[in-house]
Amino acid sequence: AQSVTQPDIHITVSEGASLELRCNYSYGATPYLFWYVQSPGQGLQLLLKYFSGDTLVQGIKGFEAEFKRSQSSFNLRKPSVHWSDAAEYFCAVAGANDYKLSFGAGTTVTVRA
Amino acid sequence: ETGVTQSPTHLIKTRGQQVTLRCSSQSGHNTVSWYQQALGQGPQFIFQYYREEENGRGNFPPRFSGLQFPNYSSELNVNALELDDSALYLCASSLGGEGYEQYFGPGTRLTVT
Numbered sequence: 001a002q003s004v005t006q007p008d009i010h011i012t013v014s015e016g017a018s019l020e021l022r023c024n025y026s027y028g029a030t031p032y033l034f035w036y037v038q039s040p041g042q043g044l045q046l047l048l049k050y051f052s053g054d055t056l057v058q059g060i061k062g063f064e065a066e067f068k069r070s071q072s073s074f075n076l077r078k079p080s081v082h083w084s085d086a087a088e089y090f091c092a093v094a095g096a097n098d099y100k101l102s103f104g105a106g107t108t109v110t111v112r113a
Numbered sequence: 114e115t116g117v118t119q120s121p122t123h124l125i126k127t128r129g130q131q132v133t134l135r136c137s138s139q140s141g142h143n144t145v146s147w148y149q150q151a152l153g154q155g156p157q158f159i160f161q162y163y164r165e166e167e168n169g170r171g172n173f174p175p176r177f178s179g180l181q182f183p184n185y186s187s188e189l190n191v192n193a194l195e196l197d198d199s200a201l202y203l204c205a206s207s208l209g210g211e212g213y214e215q216y217f218g219p220g221t222r223l224t225v226t
Contacts, residue, residue, distance in 0.1 A: 103155030
């Protein structure tokens with residue numbers, strides 16, 4: 001069964017500082033990997049996705065993520081955080097022949113001035 | 114191009130009642146997936162509909178049922194509501210039934226008292 005672990009429940013970062021959110025997945029075949037962001041009371045917005053090819057993927061809002069098969073990881077990064085990046089971030093995995101997304105428990109990001 | 118819409122935004126029901134939640138998929142998408150997000154957790158997959166047929170189901174009891182219509186909009190029905198059904202219900206649409214990126218609506222917040 002596929003699963004996702006986000007080890008950090010809550011991260012606080014200063015505005016302008018870099019951010020890295022960790023994601024580890026378990027999946028028997030080649031995974032499709034996603035990062036979503038959720039603002040309070042809102043639905044999920046897709047930040048970026050990895051299906052195949054270049055292991056460093058660029059997304060919206062200045063985010064990027066790197067797929068490392070050897071570590072079963074898909075960590076999300078942003079070089080300089082803005083106050084508007086405060087939100088809940090979810091990593092998710094699916095398979096090429098799968099129909100569902102399996103989500104991690106999420107990481108809450110707080111941005112301090 | 115319109116995004117995924119859901120109705121109602123919020124509702125309150127009493128234990129034992131029945132509820133219907135509605136979702137309109139993004140233009141051009143033929144697949145709708147439903148997720149339940151309890152407070153402080155990641156979304157959990159309920160089921161998916163692809164071209165009006167159920168295409169997969171998560172670990173939810175039969176009192177959770179759904180429909181997809183010819184215009185690809187969808188309904189989620191929950192019978193015999195329990196207190197633990199209180200959650201944010203998210204609908205996501207995609208093109209194709211497997212492994213495709215899913216776009217989420219804003220969700221319906223259900224409170225069961």
